[in-house]
Amino acid sequence: MILWFTIIQIVVACAAGLFCLVLGLAGRRPSDLSVGSVVLVEALLLVQAVVAVIAPVAGNPPTGDLLEYWVYLVGALLLPVGGVLWALLDRTRWSTVVLGVVGFSLAIMLWRMQMIWTVQIA
Protein backbone atom coordinates (compact mmCIF):
# COMPACT_ATOMS: atom_id res chain seq x y z
CA MET A 1 0.00 0.00 0.00
CA ILE A 2 1.01 3.59 -0.44
CA LEU A 3 0.87 5.51 2.82
CA TRP A 4 -0.20 8.89 1.46
CA PHE A 5 -2.93 7.28 -0.63
CA THR A 6 -4.18 5.39 2.43
CA ILE A 7 -4.27 8.65 4.38
CA ILE A 8 -6.26 10.35 1.61
CA GLN A 9 -8.73 7.46 1.60
CA ILE A 10 -9.12 7.50 5.38
CA VAL A 11 -9.65 11.27 5.38
CA VAL A 12 -12.24 11.04 2.59
CA ALA A 13 -13.97 8.08 4.29
CA CYS A 14 -14.14 9.94 7.62
CA ALA A 15 -15.37 13.10 5.89
CA ALA A 16 -18.06 11.15 4.02
CA GLY A 17 -18.97 9.35 7.25
CA LEU A 18 -19.29 12.55 9.24
CA PHE A 19 -21.12 14.31 6.42
CA CYS A 20 -23.74 11.55 6.07
CA LEU A 21 -24.09 11.12 9.83
CA VAL A 22 -24.77 14.83 10.33
CA LEU A 23 -27.19 15.01 7.38
CA GLY A 24 -28.94 11.85 8.54
CA LEU A 25 -29.34 13.00 12.13
CA ALA A 26 -30.58 16.35 10.79
CA GLY A 27 -33.39 14.43 9.13
CA ARG A 28 -32.25 14.46 5.51
CA ARG A 29 -33.10 11.56 3.28
CA PRO A 30 -30.29 10.13 1.09
CA SER A 31 -29.42 12.65 -1.62
CA ASP A 32 -27.09 12.69 -4.61
CA LEU A 33 -24.58 14.41 -2.37
CA SER A 34 -24.63 11.95 0.53
CA VAL A 35 -24.78 8.88 -1.72
CA GLY A 36 -22.14 10.49 -3.94
CA SER A 37 -19.73 10.93 -1.04
CA VAL A 38 -19.87 7.19 -0.35
CA VAL A 39 -19.52 6.42 -4.08
CA LEU A 40 -16.37 8.57 -4.05
CA VAL A 41 -14.89 6.39 -1.27
CA GLU A 42 -15.80 3.31 -3.33
CA ALA A 43 -13.99 4.78 -6.36
CA LEU A 44 -10.86 5.34 -4.26
CA LEU A 45 -11.13 1.76 -2.97
CA LEU A 46 -11.24 0.48 -6.55
CA VAL A 47 -8.01 2.41 -7.23
CA GLN A 48 -6.65 0.83 -4.04
CA ALA A 49 -7.50 -2.62 -5.39
CA VAL A 50 -5.53 -1.88 -8.56
CA VAL A 51 -2.63 -0.59 -6.42
CA ALA A 52 -2.77 -3.76 -4.31
CA VAL A 53 -2.43 -5.92 -7.44
CA ILE A 54 0.46 -3.91 -8.90
CA ALA A 55 2.39 -2.98 -5.72
CA PRO A 56 3.84 -6.44 -4.89
CA VAL A 57 5.34 -6.81 -8.39
CA ALA A 58 6.54 -3.20 -8.41
CA GLY A 59 8.80 -3.58 -5.38
CA ASN A 60 6.28 -2.78 -2.64
CA PRO A 61 5.42 -6.21 -1.21
CA PRO A 62 3.23 -6.56 1.89
CA THR A 63 5.00 -7.62 5.07
CA GLY A 64 1.80 -9.18 6.39
CA ASP A 65 -0.67 -11.78 5.20
CA LEU A 66 -1.88 -10.98 1.70
CA LEU A 67 -4.93 -13.24 2.12
CA GLU A 68 -6.03 -11.34 5.23
CA TYR A 69 -5.43 -8.09 3.36
CA TRP A 70 -7.67 -9.11 0.47
CA VAL A 71 -10.42 -10.29 2.80
CA TYR A 72 -10.48 -6.78 4.21
CA LEU A 73 -10.28 -5.14 0.81
CA VAL A 74 -13.11 -7.22 -0.67
CA GLY A 75 -15.20 -6.56 2.44
CA ALA A 76 -14.47 -2.85 2.15
CA LEU A 77 -15.44 -2.88 -1.53
CA LEU A 78 -18.78 -4.55 -0.73
CA LEU A 79 -19.79 -2.22 2.12
CA PRO A 80 -20.50 0.91 0.03
CA VAL A 81 -22.44 -1.20 -2.48
CA GLY A 82 -24.62 -2.45 0.36
CA GLY A 83 -24.99 1.03 1.84
CA VAL A 84 -25.95 2.63 -1.47
CA LEU A 85 -28.47 -0.13 -2.28
CA TRP A 86 -29.95 0.38 1.17
CA ALA A 87 -30.18 4.13 0.55
CA LEU A 88 -31.94 3.53 -2.77
CA LEU A 89 -34.44 1.04 -1.34
CA ASP A 90 -35.21 2.74 1.95
CA ARG A 91 -35.74 6.46 1.45
CA THR A 92 -35.63 7.61 5.06
CA ARG A 93 -33.17 9.68 7.00
CA TRP A 94 -31.89 6.55 8.75
CA SER A 95 -30.44 5.40 5.45
CA THR A 96 -28.30 8.53 5.48
CA VAL A 97 -27.13 7.59 8.98
CA VAL A 98 -26.38 4.10 7.66
CA LEU A 99 -24.21 5.66 4.92
CA GLY A 100 -22.36 7.53 7.68
CA VAL A 101 -21.72 4.30 9.60
CA VAL A 102 -20.43 2.74 6.37
CA GLY A 103 -18.03 5.67 5.89
CA PHE A 104 -16.51 5.31 9.37
CA SER A 105 -16.33 1.52 9.08
CA LEU A 106 -14.37 1.93 5.86
CA ALA A 107 -11.94 4.31 7.56
CA ILE A 108 -11.26 1.70 10.25
CA MET A 109 -10.87 -1.10 7.68
CA LEU A 110 -8.44 1.02 5.62
CA TRP A 111 -6.37 1.63 8.73
CA ARG A 112 -6.30 -2.12 9.44
CA MET A 113 -5.29 -2.79 5.81
CA GLN A 114 -2.37 -0.39 6.08
CA MET A 115 -1.33 -2.16 9.32
CA ILE A 116 -1.51 -5.59 7.69
CA TRP A 117 0.60 -4.34 4.77
CA THR A 118 3.33 -2.58 6.73
CA VAL A 119 3.39 -3.20 10.50
CA GLN A 120 3.69 -6.65 12.05
CA ILE A 121 3.23 -6.74 15.80
CA ALA A 122 3.13 -10.49 16.35
Added chain:
Amino acid sequence: MVDAMSHTDASPQIHARTRMTGIGRVLVIVYAVMALGATGRSFVQIVRRFDEAPLAYSLSATAAAVYIVATLALILAHRRGWYTVAWIAIVFELTGVIVVGALSLLVPALFGHDSVWSYFGMGYVFIPLVLPVFGLWWLRTHPPKGARA
Protein backbone atom coordinates in the same frame (compact mmCIF):
# COMPACT_ATOMS: atom_id res chain seq x y z
CA MET B 1 -35.58 20.46 5.78
CA VAL B 2 -38.86 20.64 7.67
CA ASP B 3 -40.40 19.14 4.58
CA ALA B 4 -37.86 16.34 4.52
CA MET B 5 -38.53 15.52 8.15
CA SER B 6 -42.24 15.39 7.75
CA HIS B 7 -41.73 12.87 4.98
CA THR B 8 -39.45 10.60 6.94
CA ASP B 9 -40.76 9.63 10.30
CA ALA B 10 -44.12 11.31 10.38
CA SER B 11 -45.97 8.07 9.76
CA PRO B 12 -44.95 5.60 12.47
CA GLN B 13 -48.02 3.44 11.96
CA ILE B 14 -46.94 2.70 8.38
CA HIS B 15 -43.35 2.01 9.42
CA ALA B 16 -44.41 -0.35 12.17
CA ARG B 17 -46.30 -2.42 9.66
CA THR B 18 -43.48 -2.57 7.14
CA ARG B 19 -40.01 -3.24 8.45
CA MET B 20 -37.54 -1.89 10.94
CA THR B 21 -38.12 1.58 12.23
CA GLY B 22 -35.78 4.41 13.01
CA ILE B 23 -32.68 3.73 14.98
CA GLY B 24 -33.17 -0.02 14.58
CA ARG B 25 -31.84 0.35 11.05
CA VAL B 26 -28.59 1.73 12.39
CA LEU B 27 -28.42 -1.28 14.70
CA VAL B 28 -28.75 -3.56 11.67
CA ILE B 29 -25.92 -1.90 9.75
CA VAL B 30 -23.58 -2.10 12.75
CA TYR B 31 -24.49 -5.78 13.10
CA ALA B 32 -23.90 -6.29 9.39
CA VAL B 33 -20.45 -4.69 9.60
CA MET B 34 -19.60 -6.84 12.64
CA ALA B 35 -20.80 -9.94 10.79
CA LEU B 36 -18.64 -9.03 7.81
CA GLY B 37 -15.59 -8.31 9.96
CA ALA B 38 -15.95 -11.41 12.13
CA THR B 39 -16.59 -13.69 9.14
CA GLY B 40 -13.59 -12.36 7.23
CA ARG B 41 -11.31 -12.62 10.20
CA SER B 42 -12.31 -16.12 11.24
CA PHE B 43 -12.00 -17.26 7.61
CA VAL B 44 -8.37 -16.07 7.54
CA GLN B 45 -7.63 -17.54 10.96
CA ILE B 46 -8.99 -20.95 10.06
CA VAL B 47 -7.27 -21.06 6.67
CA ARG B 48 -3.90 -19.80 7.96
CA ARG B 49 -3.34 -21.07 11.48
CA PHE B 50 -6.21 -23.17 12.77
CA ASP B 51 -3.86 -25.61 14.53
CA GLU B 52 -2.37 -22.84 16.69
CA ALA B 53 -5.57 -22.33 18.66
CA PRO B 54 -8.41 -24.54 17.42
CA LEU B 55 -10.65 -23.64 20.33
CA ALA B 56 -10.29 -19.86 20.00
CA TYR B 57 -10.65 -19.94 16.23
CA SER B 58 -13.69 -22.22 16.36
CA LEU B 59 -15.21 -19.69 18.72
CA SER B 60 -14.30 -16.97 16.27
CA ALA B 61 -16.25 -18.78 13.56
CA THR B 62 -19.17 -19.36 15.93
CA ALA B 63 -19.21 -15.65 16.77
CA ALA B 64 -19.25 -14.80 13.06
CA ALA B 65 -22.21 -17.14 12.49
CA VAL B 66 -24.08 -15.63 15.43
CA TYR B 67 -23.57 -12.13 14.05
CA ILE B 68 -24.94 -13.20 10.67
CA VAL B 69 -28.00 -14.81 12.31
CA ALA B 70 -28.51 -11.76 14.54
CA THR B 71 -28.34 -9.39 11.57
CA LEU B 72 -30.95 -11.37 9.62
CA ALA B 73 -33.15 -11.87 12.67
CA LEU B 74 -33.13 -8.15 13.45
CA ILE B 75 -34.19 -7.32 9.90
CA LEU B 76 -37.06 -9.82 10.18
CA ALA B 77 -37.82 -9.16 13.86
CA HIS B 78 -41.31 -7.95 13.05
CA ARG B 79 -42.25 -11.60 12.52
CA ARG B 80 -42.87 -13.61 15.67
CA GLY B 81 -40.50 -16.51 14.95
CA TRP B 82 -37.59 -14.30 13.93
CA TYR B 83 -38.15 -12.10 16.95
CA THR B 84 -37.44 -15.13 19.15
CA VAL B 85 -34.41 -16.01 17.02
CA ALA B 86 -33.12 -12.46 17.48
CA TRP B 87 -33.47 -12.79 21.26
CA ILE B 88 -31.62 -16.11 21.32
CA ALA B 89 -28.83 -14.88 19.04
CA ILE B 90 -28.25 -11.66 20.94
CA VAL B 91 -28.40 -13.27 24.40
CA PHE B 92 -25.91 -15.89 23.13
CA GLU B 93 -23.75 -13.06 21.86
CA LEU B 94 -23.83 -11.19 25.18
CA THR B 95 -23.02 -14.40 27.07
CA GLY B 96 -20.25 -15.15 24.60
CA VAL B 97 -18.54 -11.79 24.90
CA ILE B 98 -18.67 -11.91 28.73
CA VAL B 99 -17.57 -15.55 29.11
CA VAL B 100 -14.89 -15.48 26.41
CA GLY B 101 -13.78 -12.02 27.55
CA ALA B 102 -13.28 -13.32 31.10
CA LEU B 103 -11.61 -16.55 29.93
CA SER B 104 -9.20 -14.65 27.69
CA LEU B 105 -7.92 -12.87 30.79
CA LEU B 106 -7.96 -15.98 33.04
CA VAL B 107 -6.69 -18.62 30.58
CA PRO B 108 -4.79 -16.64 27.92
CA ALA B 109 -3.11 -19.81 26.63
CA LEU B 110 -6.45 -21.11 25.36
CA PHE B 111 -8.32 -17.91 24.58
CA GLY B 112 -5.60 -15.31 24.24
CA HIS B 113 -5.68 -15.50 20.43
CA ASP B 114 -7.59 -12.65 18.96
CA SER B 115 -11.21 -13.30 18.22
CA VAL B 116 -14.09 -10.86 18.24
CA TRP B 117 -14.91 -11.68 21.83
CA SER B 118 -11.49 -11.98 23.50
CA TYR B 119 -10.69 -9.27 26.04
CA PHE B 120 -14.37 -8.21 25.88
CA GLY B 121 -14.01 -7.18 22.24
CA MET B 122 -11.14 -4.79 22.82
CA GLY B 123 -9.89 -5.24 19.25
CA TYR B 124 -13.23 -3.90 18.06
CA VAL B 125 -13.28 -0.90 20.43
CA PHE B 126 -15.63 -2.84 22.75
CA ILE B 127 -18.44 -2.67 20.21
CA PRO B 128 -19.11 -6.42 20.75
CA LEU B 129 -19.81 -5.68 24.43
CA VAL B 130 -22.08 -2.67 23.86
CA LEU B 131 -23.92 -3.94 20.80
CA PRO B 132 -25.88 -6.83 22.40
CA VAL B 133 -27.03 -4.57 25.25
CA PHE B 134 -28.30 -2.08 22.71
CA GLY B 135 -29.82 -4.92 20.68
CA LEU B 136 -31.70 -6.36 23.67
CA TRP B 137 -33.00 -2.92 24.55
CA TRP B 138 -34.26 -2.50 21.01
CA LEU B 139 -35.98 -5.91 21.01
CA ARG B 140 -37.64 -5.17 24.36
CA THR B 141 -39.03 -1.88 23.13
CA HIS B 142 -40.10 -3.24 19.73
CA PRO B 143 -42.07 -6.47 20.20
CA PRO B 144 -43.75 -7.79 17.05
CA LYS B 145 -47.36 -6.79 16.36
CA GLY B 146 -49.86 -8.90 18.18
CA ALA B 147 -47.45 -9.95 20.92
CA ARG B 148 -47.22 -8.31 24.32
CA ALA B 149 -47.60 -4.55 24.30
